[in-house]
Amino acid sequence: MIKDTSGQDRVVAPQLKHKLRVPLILAVLTISVSALVWVSLQYDGNIRSIESKDLRLATLTRGTLVRDIATTGKIVAANAPILYSTEEGVVTLLSLPGDEVEQGQVVAQIESHKLQSSFEQQQSLLASMESSLERAKLDARREQLKVSQVLDMAKVDLEAAERESRRGDQLIETSLISRIDFEKGKDDLHKAMLLHKHAIEEVDLMRDTLAFELKNRALEVERQALVVTELTRQIAALNIKAPVKGIIGNWLVEQKARIGATQPILTVVDLSAFEAELAVAESYADDLGIGMEVELSFGSINVIGHLASISPEVRNREVTARVRFNANDQLSLRQNQRLSARVLLENRPNVLMVKRGDFLNRGGATAYLLKDDIAYKTPVTLGARSMSQVEIVDGGKEGDIWVISGTEAFSNDDSIQIR
Template identity: 25%
Template sequence: MDRELSAATKQAHKRKRFWQIGVAIALVAAAIFGFRTLITPSIGRSEIRTATVEHGPVVATLTASGVVVPEHEQAITSPIQARIEQVVRTSGEEVEPGDQVLLLDRSFSQLTYDKLKDEQEMNQHKRVQLRLQLQKKLNALESQLAIKRMSVKSLQARLEDEQYLLKIGGGTQEQVKQAELNLRISQQELAQLERDIASERELLKADEQELGFTLAMQGRTIEELERKMQQAEVRATHRGVVTWVKNEIGSNVNAGDVIVRLADLSSFKIKAAVSDAFAEQLQTGGEATIRVNDTDLNGTIAAIEPTVTNGTVTFFVALHENAHKVLRPNLRVDVYVTTATKPNTLRVKNGPYFNSAHNNDRLFVVRGDELVQIPASTGASNTDFVEVEGSVQPGDEVVISSLEDYEHLKKIKLD
């Protein structure tokens, strides 16, 4: 038959039961904690970059690519149609005023020059011949005029005789009228001759002026061609460096073709280009910063080209220190055009995190051993700093490296 358990035995069974339940609870807690550890993402501190939020100015900029070019550059064009005969100076060589750079063959222009000289001499002979012909015609008309004047005088005397005879009864009225008619006809012919002579004199003057103009224009053309032929010995007009020269000996060039470029390397400017989508933000006189390696140079936008080429707008920046020692021709530089200025705002160093279009309304801040996502927004920015607003506070440590794989999470554990 069964016996009732003693109190000591019952107490031992109860302690054993409590111990089993405690172990089970501990195992369950450990399992839950371990599972949470497995499903909660983490990231190492060495894998992220952070920056501290602070007060300070933020200058919003527009980034463009640029190249250093000489501030003053001269393009020398071919004065005539010619063939390149000799290259005296090559690219990179320094030249002084008067130094020859190229020699052009002048044979074609010489033929044109000789032809113009011959035409001018022919026109000069033509001018003499015309003057002689017109003078001969004038002499004949003046001879006729002298004869006609004598005829008028004779007819005037005849009219007076007829009038006297009529008065003494020795003549008739018809004879007087006939004498008057003959005199008027002769006077009209005399007046016509005088007008013809005046017209011939004006014609002679006009023809001489026309030939004079032709000779003058030919003279100027010959002088200009002489000057251009002298310029066929292409020479530098000021001190500088040959940046480019057409060095293909034997090649033909037309009048007006650029054959040499000279640059004054004592001062420089920046030629920059930016997408036409930002064209409205460019203004003449606007401030710009030029970054050459680790050196920043200030300047202002001096000119903006009115045309768009291949989707880009070209503009030029005049530097305040246009002779700085870091400047070199054709050196690639970064150009930051100022579009807005925030003198005192919350800012943080710029980084890859802010380049994502999905990160405009939140930030990850360090909270102990976690990264916590908080609502925030960005404003003005440049390559150095970004303006931040929202729940962020001065002194907050903000992640500035890329977190593309964690954008959907509210918290991330730091290892």
């Protein structure tokens, strides 16, 4: 039989420090786990955290707020007349689009056989009427000569009757003629006087009549001359001339096309004066005013102009405005060239303001104020807005830091920790 090892065992008394080591370790572990759980529950229940790299922050400052409107537009010629046909006919375009033309240069011609024929007919009629007028003057002189002859004969007969009357006076005194012959001589004298008087009146009446007829003929000739003059002007107007110095814009008809009267033919662009045509949203229409300053941007070049006109109607929810400006040598402007613009509505000095941001999309009634790495939701009142700044009426002070980026991730919480 094998002997056990009981003879080799001995009793060892346990030490105090070994008795306390395990409970202490367990207590520390329990307290640590409890603290972590409490912290976790505290943050999960009261505040969440957002990384700062996902946010945009801005400091409230005080200064001058320039209220403006951002828009786009295009360059248009301040003077770009459209040339129209004056008569029906076949058009010949003498200048190509883009060609430079001088003022008064013929850029198109219209061939109108109807107008040319009418002009020649009226011109021939004028020549005929002028000839008739000259013939009427000759006839008037002939008629005047005839009545003058009658007056002269009446004058001769009057002188003869007066002579016979004087002879009768002498003879009646010596009783050499009878009383009947004497009275007959007196009657002949009276008759001759009447004939002479009537001849004078006839000459005056004939002179007035001939003058009246000649005047009417002359007026008819003058009226016909006006007709010919007007047709001459219309013939000259068949040569379409450039009203300004510039370039040919666009052909509005084809070469050698048959066109009607008052039909547009082409445009001439005056290169000496340009304007900017802007499309402004109708929501800003009431803020616009004639004379407001406008900053036009042509790439890296900025030019200041002024509003010259504002359209009274709204099209496609936009209002058209014209800006007049002085071009400089650095600008190379072209018709319909695109540009960006900024309409300067007003300057508001000593304004508390902050940079624009996506936080405005939530209505602008609240903002998140950053203090000690925690963003607190704060009610605010916003005022005027510009392209880059927003006026703070209430809810902030100079030096405050706001979250101006979108706050959708905040879930409308009252406070968010920024880490």
